[in-house]
Amino acid sequence: MTELTIGIDGGGSSCRAAVADATGRILGRGTAGPSNILSDLENSLVNIVASAKNALSDAGLSPETVSSVSAVIGVAGANVGDYGERIERALPFARRRVVTDATTALQGALGDGDGVIGAFGTGSVYNARxxxxxxxxxxxxxxxxxxxxxxxxxxxxxxxxxxAHDGVLPSSPVTRTVLAEYGDDxxxxxxxxHVARPNDFARYAPIVFQAAAEGDPVATAIVKNAITSIGESLDALLWPECDAICLLGGLAKAYRPWLSERHAALLREPKGDVLQGAIDLAIKFLREEGKGAA
Amino acid sequence: MTELTIGIDGGGSSCRAAVADATGRILGRGTAGPSNILSDLENSLVNIVASAKNALSDAGLSPETVSSVSAVIGVAGANVGDYGERIERALPFARRRVVTDATTALQGALGDGDGVIGAFGTGSVYNARxxxxxxxxxxxxxxxxxxxxxxxxxxxxxxxxxxAHDGVLPSSPVTRTVLAEYGDDxxxxxxxxHVARPNDFARYAPIVFQAAAEGDPVATAIVKNAITSIGESLDALLWPECDAICLLGGLAKAYRPWLSERHAALLREPKGDVLQGAIDLAIKFLREEGKGAA
Structure with missing residues (x-):
């Protein structure tokens, strides 16, 4: 049964898995709860396995097949301390490889090529191969x-x-809208x-982009400031011959028109998402296995 | 006994009180625990009264004298909702007036004159009269x-x-010192x-000023950024004829040499501290009382 393999994206909001054969054909897909290995290893392992079992069921196979397939699992934090090893040991797959979510994101976006990716959602992070x-x-x-x-x-x-409320800087349509939301108090x-979590603040991001697109000076300055930071971070990773930058995540599209010409010239559409990266790596892993046995 | 009056600074780290007579002579001083009326009204009231009783004891008077003297109390939050009134009702002084800490700080720094004050400690705040x-x-x-x-x-x-660690911006002596403090991790x-409170972050402020004084480019940029913000805030409060700016708080001295020439030209030494402001107001209050009775 090791002619089947599972790619798993162990993400912070959900785990997603897909079963594939050695030709790359996808036979089934499954999801389960989140994986946050650094804060809750036990439930993360449960959810990773559950997503794989659901994918096997979706492919018309018994969930118990997990113990006879190979798998590649991408999770944030796999490079922290001995977490990667601990996860590899704990998972029930016949053979398994645990990599960081950066590895699966790079593989998904760039395939086997070199390049730089920037991911922009509630957080922001950059990776290069x-x-x-x-x-x-x-x-x-x-x-x-x-x-x-x-x-x-x-x-x-x-x-x-x-x-703007204090009269220290000029107000603008977007600052007046925000203050009105709080009853001008x-x-x-x-x-x-003081109680907001990152995703609470992040719900204002679309409002910032919308206002900036309409020419609001405060929103425009905020986006330009972020774009400066993106440019500096891309430059820290780029090398002269690099010809591929992919922007990923929920805010990628919104940032695109603001990017400097120099960086925009290198923009490529991502080939696939993080799960696709995990599937690609799982298929390579299966083929290596085949070669190893030959 | 209403020829005596008490000025009280109900501060967030301690309450300080001083007993004075109508001529302004200070007869005794006392301190007690903190006052944070918005988060702990009950203990704040206990500490305000305790500081007054300690000042009376220091003046050789019975603590029970509180009920026959007048008092002015400056506390943060006195202008929030009905907190000021609630404190006035609850305090045992024969006559009492509750004002904000901004009022006592302004009175202490500027006396009866007009002007602008900026206070820089763990937080930063600006007031004007x-x-x-x-x-x-x-x-x-x-x-x-x-x-x-x-x-x-x-x-x-x-x-x-x-x-600087990520290579996004150049490192400097102070960024290397900070990273070394965390084992370059x-x-x-x-x-x-992610667990630090404002005062935990604030312990780095002297390090920033020290490094900036030594020409560290990162620390210099941080201080200049803060000075820009100070300039914008002062300008929001200043009016053309204003000729007095006082900088208060633990970081006032450190900011002084960085201030723009235009603002530096208006700098005045504060006449006194917040407690002195409370004492001044308490003496005025006592004299008003005398006039009212005449």
Whole structure:
């Protein structure tokens, strides 16, 4: 049965899995709850396995088949301490390889090629593959990092709205909209900000982009500030011959028109998503296995 | 016994009180625990009264004298909802007046004159008195405000240190020192930042100023950024004829040499501190009382 393999994206909001054969044909797909291995290893393992079993069921196979297939699992934090090894040991697949979510995202977006990816959602993080080696920067969370994240865009908007309320900086349509949302009471805005989590701040990101597209000066300055940070981070990873940049995540499309010409010239559509990257790696893994046995 | 009066600074780290007579002579001083009326009204009231009783004891008087003296109490939050009234009702003094800490800080720094004050400690806040009217901006906390606070200086330093670690921005002596403090492990720095409270970040403020004084480019940029924010906030409160700016708080001295020439030209030494402001107001209050009775 090791002619089947499973690619798994162990993501922070859900685990997604797909069963494929050695030709790359996808036979079934499954999802399960989230994987956050650094904060909850036990449930993450349960959900990773559940997504695989659901994919096997979807392919018309018994969930118990997990113990006779190979699998590649991409999870955030696999490179932290001995987490990767611990997960590999704990999983029930006949053969398994645990890699970081950066590895699966790079594989999904770039296939086997070299290039740089930037992912922009609630957080922001950058990865590169150059001559087969992986490099990663950013992703340190919104308190002291993630400068181009949705969370930071939202936090910036609230900060600028307070400065506009105080008359320290000019107000704009978007700062007036934000203050109106809190009944023009800055104390209510501050109360929200002091309990808000990154995804609470990030819900303002679409509002920032919408206002910037309409020429709002405060929103435009916030987006330009984030774009400067994106440019600096891409430059930290780029090398002279690199000809591929992929922007990923929920805010990728919104950032695209703001990117510098120099970086925009290198933009490529991602070949596939993170799960596709995990599937690709799972198929390679299966083929290696085949060769090893030959 | 109403020829005696007590000025009280109900501060967030301690309450300080002084007993004075109508001529302004200080007869005794006392301290007690903190006052944070918005988060713990009951204990704040206990500490305010305790500081007054301690001041009376210091003056050789019975603590019970509280019920026959007048008092002015300055506390943060006295202008929020009905807190001011509730405190006035609850306090045992023969006559009492509750004002905000901005009022006592302005009185202490400027006496009866007009002017603008900026206070820089763990937080940052600005107040002005113009033709007897009070104006206040800032002080919204470090998450979305307090741009020139010690907490923001520290948070900025940690953020720049991570960017330097990632090679996104050039490193400097101070970013290398910060990273070394965390064993050159950015994850340890991020862990600290995610549990740090404003005063934890603020402990880096002296390091930022020291490095900036030595010409460190990262620290210099952080201080200049804060000074830009200070300039914008002062300008929001200043009026053409205003000729007095006082900088208060633990970071006031450190910011002084960085201030723009235009603002530096208006700098005045504060006449006294917040407690002195409370004492001044308490003496005025006592004299008003005397006039009222005449």
């Amino acid at each position: 150059h001559n087969g080696r992986l490099y990663g920067i950013g992703g340190w969370g919104f308190v002291v990092g993630d400068q181009a994240s949705g969370a930071r865009l939202g936090r910036d908007l609230l900060e600028q709205s307070l400065l 800055p104390e209510r805005l501050v109360e929200f900000a | 113009h033709n007897g009217r009070l104006y206040g901006i800032g002080g919204w906390g470090f998450v979305v405000g307090d741009q020139a606070s010690g907490a923001r200086l520290g948070r900025d330093l940690l953020e720049q240190s991570l960017l 950015p994850e340890r720095l991020v862990e600290f930042a």
